[in-house]
Amino acid sequence: MQAVLFDRYGPPDVLGVGSAPEPHAGPGEVRITVRTSGVSPVDLALRAGESPSRASLALPHIPGVDAAGVVDETGEGVEGVAVGDEVFGAVDVARLGGASAHLAVLAFWAVKPAALSWEEAGAAGTSVETATRALDLLGVREGADTTLLIDGATGGVGSVAVQLAVARGARVVGTGRPGSEEFLSGLGATHLPYGPGLPERVRALGISRVDRALDVAGAGSLDELIGLTDGPRSVVTLADFTGPGRGVRLSLGRFGGQPDGCHGLAVAADLAARGLFRVPVQAVFPAARAAEAHAAAGTGPRRGKTVLDLTTLAPGL
Structure with a gap:
């Protein structure tokens, strides 16, 4: 199959399109023909060789942790x-990684509602899981006055967390740079x-209390x-990463577990179907322009995710 990959660490231009072995779905997994895949911070760090996980990475590597597409194989x-x-x-x-390819294996998923575009769906996975996990840790519960x-x-992640918190009934105050007022509203x-x-x-906003706070910016x-x-x-x-030294909980990604991941995605899918959730997408690039x-x-500054359109990848070379 064809895939976006890199065979050495470095700047974005180490990325290219090449041939890679087809993956197969293991127990509890599904394989999809990928339509779109979001570009996440973990992808950038791995490609640049700046991630602690570099030691366990085999090259060439296919980046991408989020994807959307059509199921073509199911695991036991x-x-x-x-x-x-x-x-x-x-x-x-x-x-x-492995999502920026013609075929990818998903460990957690939800059915894509028609209201969620392929571009939005391809960018949603880890953002929804990360935001859901953080809100749960903070105790932002549906119906609570928070x-x-x-x-x-x-x-x-921040834009997704805003919407999921609002859906739970929270009053949300979000920081953004000048010009982002309408976007956040x-x-x-x-x-x-x-x-x-x-x-x-x-205080200038007239807010008398803040019950919970989520630091996405670092x-x-x-x-x-x-x-x-x-x-x-x-x-x-x-x-x-200085948070634990201050008594603040540091929440790192644990995506890959079906029960929690599927729950968060199912909630987001339901909200999207009712017109209450979207995934802000800043830009979409074809696979051949993965470096861009x-x-x-x-x-x-960013307002949402960058997405790769992988429909141009042929099944093989």
């Missing part, structure tokens, strides 16, 4: 999905200017977020 024990179904999801974290501050609300959040001085800007705001809430246990970070896609995904 798989129920509720059949060959020909349209699905979206993500690969097993142990594989470190004010949540999300620092870094305009990116791939459209997601259901109150815009807060990004950068230092969060407490003063929160920009050094933890002390301010702790001060705005009841303390470190009311804050979760996805990006600041990685370059775009690595520059900011």
Whole structure:
């Protein structure tokens, strides 16, 4: 099969299209003919050789952890999905990639609703799982009177977290750069200017309390977020590795487990079908321009995900 791959570490231009062995679905997995695949931070770090997982990576490597497409093979024990179904999801974290190819194996997935475009679906998997896990850790529950501050609300994970929190009934305040006011308002959040001085800007909005805070940006705001809430246990970070030293929980990706992953994706799929959820997509590139896609995904500011359209890949070479 054809795939986007790299055989050495480096800048985006190490990426190209080449031949790779076909993967097959193992127990509890499905294989799809890939339509689209999102470009995630983990893909950029692995390609650049900056990830701690580099030691276990075999080259050449196919990047991509998120994908959407049509099921063409199911593994042992798989129920509720059949060959020909349209699905979206993500690969097993142990594989470190494999989604940016003609064929990919998903470890968790949900049926793609018609309301979710292929571009949105291909970018959704790990963003939905990561956001769902963080909101669960924070105790943002449906029906609770919760004010949540999300620092870094305009990116791939932040924009998804805003919508999932709003769907649970939370009042969401999200930080964004100048010009992102309308974007965040459209997601259901109150815009807060990004950068230092969060407490003063929160007070200027007339907000008397912040119950929970989610740090997506990793920009050094933890002390301010702790001060705005009841303390470190009311804050979760996805990006600041100094968090545990401050008593803040650091939530890292654990995608690849069916029960939790499928639950989050199923919720997002249902919300999308009801017009209450979308995956902001910043740009879409064909497979032959994968290097441009990685370059775009690595520059900011971002409003959503960068996506690869893999429909141009032929089955083989």
